[in-house]
Structure formats: structure tokens, C-alpha cells
Amino acid sequence: MIRVAILTPDPAEVAYPDLWPKVLARLQRALEGAGIDAVPTPWTAHVDDASALRGYACVLPLLAWGYHHDAARWQRACATWQREGLPLANPAKVLAWNTDKRYLCELAELGVAIPPTAFVDALTQAAVEQAFADTGAEELIAKPAVSGGAWKTRRLRRGDVIDAAEPMPMLLQPYLSTIETQGETSLLYFGGHLSHVVNKRPVVGEFRIQEEFGGQYALVPAPPAEALALAEQVLRVVDEPLLYARIDTLPDADGRWLLMEAELIEPDFYLGVDPAQGAGFAQALQRWVSPGN
Template sequence: MTEIAVLTPAPSDPSYAGQWPGVLERLSEALATSGLTAVPTPWTDHVGDAAGLMRFPLVLPLIAWGYHRDHDRWMQACETWAAAGLRMLNPPSVLAWNSDKSYLGLLAEQGVAIPDTVWIDSPTQDHADAAFDRFGTDRIVVKPRVSGGAYRTLRLARGEAMQGAPEGPAMIQPYLPTIESEGETSLLFFGGKLSHVVNKRPVPGEFRVQVQYGGGYAALAEPPAGALALAEQTLAAIGEDLLYARIDMAPDAHGGWLLMEAELIEPDFYLSSAPEGGKRFAKAVRARL
């Protein structure tokens, strides 16, 4: 068996303590089908020195959750790993730029459809109030640019006070009611090839689809009409040699697809909903070795 490293959260971070071990178990079982042994190690142990990772033929940052709450150290770590020539996939340069959602604006400049977005250095109530009129809507979403798992993401109605707003750079978008009725759809790519598709829906009254908020996941036999075209357009615009990518999207009110996120750092592959995807990922990893 070939040992490869899998980056995990810091042991002192309780946020994912009950979740990431299960993700690691599913990932480890999948990798084992291709003769690979996953060796977990906290990403926070390798911020200033990559020596502890150099013995591995490959490092996967797949469970490096929590970087959004320690972003300065994350960026330092990416520099450390890149300078050391660490064999990491996806590569450290991608891990750095993909950690700030301002990349969505760059993709939009290349023609990728995203929700209408206002980029704010530090959101205030005035910014939120102005966004309602700009978008012509009665509900908006305020998100930090550096985030994960809907961290400090707010849904506001017109006239509602903005409490618990993100600190620092943020983005404001019109709320998509289709999230409640049709959910968010994720297309998983391994080695540049589509592996599987998962639809995620919030519980009634909620808008966040993550499992920690009660979201339900279901594998789809094939991508909905038009979804694959947007995913492929997104990957082409990114233009990176990626081992894995999760492209999250949602439909607008007219049935067109909008890119919500291109998750290239530590995406959940949803192997509990699509276990066959694990073997496809393992084969893509083995091919890189």
C-alpha cells in the first residue's frame, strides 16, 4: 500500500469534530481500493515548515476544514508548500486563490454566469439597504468572501436589521428562492472527468443546504439539462490542471444555471450519497502517481 497524506482540521478546532472523521473513513475506504493508505495530519502542523509532508508522494488537502477562520496562516501555509515543491493536489497556488470567493468575479468576467453580486470591503446596513434596490428584490444574502460551510452567511428581508454581519471583505447577492424549491446541484469532477452529481436541499424554512443545518443530499443519475455545460465552461475558464473539482450551482427564476462556487480545496465528495464516486476518485489519484 502506498501512503499519501490527507490534511485535516486542527485538533483544537471543535467545529468539525463530529463530522470529519466520517468523511476521512469514507475517503480512506475509497483510496484503499486502489492500494492507497490515507495518513491524516492537521494542516495547522505544517504552516511554516513542509518537512513533515515531504516523505509522501502525494498530499491531499481534502479535509483541511477551518482555514476560513485562520486565513492568514492558510495563505502562509500555501506559500510554504509551494516553495517546498510539495507534491500536493490540488496545487498550493490553487488552494490560495480559491480560498477567497472574489475569484467568482474573475470567472464572471470570462462569461461564467454567477448571481448578480456587489463586492464590499466591509458590509454595513447601508450597503444591505442599497442592495435591495439595486437587485430589485425583497431578500438578499450577505456572505464573507473567505468562508466555508455557510459561515456567517445571512439572509435578510427588506427592512430587516443586519445582525452578525461578516467582518471584512464580503459579497451581497439577491436571494435565489429556487434554493428552497429545487436546491443546489453539485457536479463532481475527478481527473477532469465528470464522476457524479448530487442535489442538495434545505429543510423547510432554511436556505443553507449544508448537512449541519439539516440539508438532505440525493445522487442524480445524470446532470440536469444545462448544468454540465456551465460546469465545463467554469473549468475551462479556471484553466488549471485539477485532480478534483466540485462545481456548485443553482437555477435562477428562468431556469438558467448560476455558478455558486467552484470548490477546489476541501470539498465533501458526498460519498455517503454516491459511494461509487469514491472508486473513481481513487483511480484518478492512482493515475497521478
């Protein structure tokens, strides 16, 4: 049986105590059916010494949730894993690059459509007012440049007062109300091939689409052509060997599809709505660790 490691949250992490074990169980069931034993281990146990991970056919950071709470240690871990040549999927240098959402601006410079985005050193009243002036938006979304699970993500309206500056790099984007009417469309790729497509919508009165905020997920039988073209463009531009990728897209008010995130570290695969229940990922992983078979 093939043995792989799945990196899990720091044991001291308190944000996801009930959710990540359920996601792990789904992954393990999918992989077990393909003869793959998935062993969970906290990512924080392998920051400066990765020797305990060398015996695995592949190391998957799929549940390294909460890394954004200790971003410096996470980046140190990525450097260790790359230096020691771990069989990591996705590659350590991709994980390090994908950690900071400023990668969106790099992709935009290469022609990928993203919402108008400003990065600021801290969330201040002046920065917010400047973003409103620059975009003409009535509402903004503010989120940390290094974050996950809508952590510290805020929806701001004109006239809102920033009581205290958020002392970390943040991105500011116009709030796209289409998240409420059309939802975000996520395209899941395993081994470079489209596996399934999921539409995610917030509950009434909410703008966040994560499961912990009541997000509603539904399988999309066929992706919108523009969303598919955008996702394929993103993968071409990233141009790295990726075992998995989740490309999150959303149309703006004019119907132009925009990249919201390219999730290459620890995306939920939404196996609960995957018709194959993760079999496609298991097959891609088999090919990854045994390319000649």
C-alpha cells in the same frame, strides 16, 4: 502501497468534531481499496515547515476544514507549500486563489454566469440597502468572502436592521428561492472526468444545505444539460491541473443556470451517495501519482 497525506482541521478547531472523522473514514475506505494508505495530519502542523510532508506521494487538503477561521495562516501555508514544491493536489496556487470568493468575479469577467454579486469591505446597513437598490431583490444572502460551511452566512430581508457591522469583506447576492424548490446541483469531477452528480436541498424553513443544518442529498442520474455545460465551462476557464473539483450550480427563477461555487480546496465528495463509493477518485489519484501507469 502508495502513501498520501490528508490535511485535517487544526486540533483546536471545535466546529466539526463529529463530522470530519466520518468523511475521513469514507475517503480512507475508498483509497484503501485501491492500495492507497491515507494518513491524516493537521494542516496547521505544516504552515512554515513542510518537511514532514515530503515523503508522501501526494498531499490532499481535503479535510483542511476551518482554514477560514485563520485565513492569514492558511495563505501563508499555501505559499510555503508552493515554494517547497509539495506534490499537492490541487496545486497550492489554486488553493490560494480559491480561498477568497472574489474569484467568482474573475470567472464572471471570463463569461461564467454567476448571480449578481457585490463585494463590500464590511456588512453595514448602508451596504445592504445599496445591494437591495441595485438588484431589486426582496431578499439577500450575505456571506464572508473567505468562509466555509455557511459560516456567518445570513439571509436578509428588506427592512432588516444590521445591528452591528460585520468587519470583514463580504459578498451580497440576491436570495434565489429555487434553492428550496429545485435545490443546488453539484457536479463532482475526478481527474477531469465527471464522476457523479448530487442534488442538495434544505429542510423546510432552512436555506442552508450543509449536512449540519439538515441538508438532504440525492444522486442525480444525469445532470441537466445546462448545468453540465456550465460546469465544463468553469473547468475550461480555470485551466489548471485539477485532481478534483466540485462545481455547485443553481438555476434562477428564469431557469438560467448559475455558478454558486467552484469548490477546489476541501469539498465533500458526497461519497455516501456516490454509486462507486469513491472508486473513481481513487483511480484518478492513482493516475495522478503514477501518470505512466
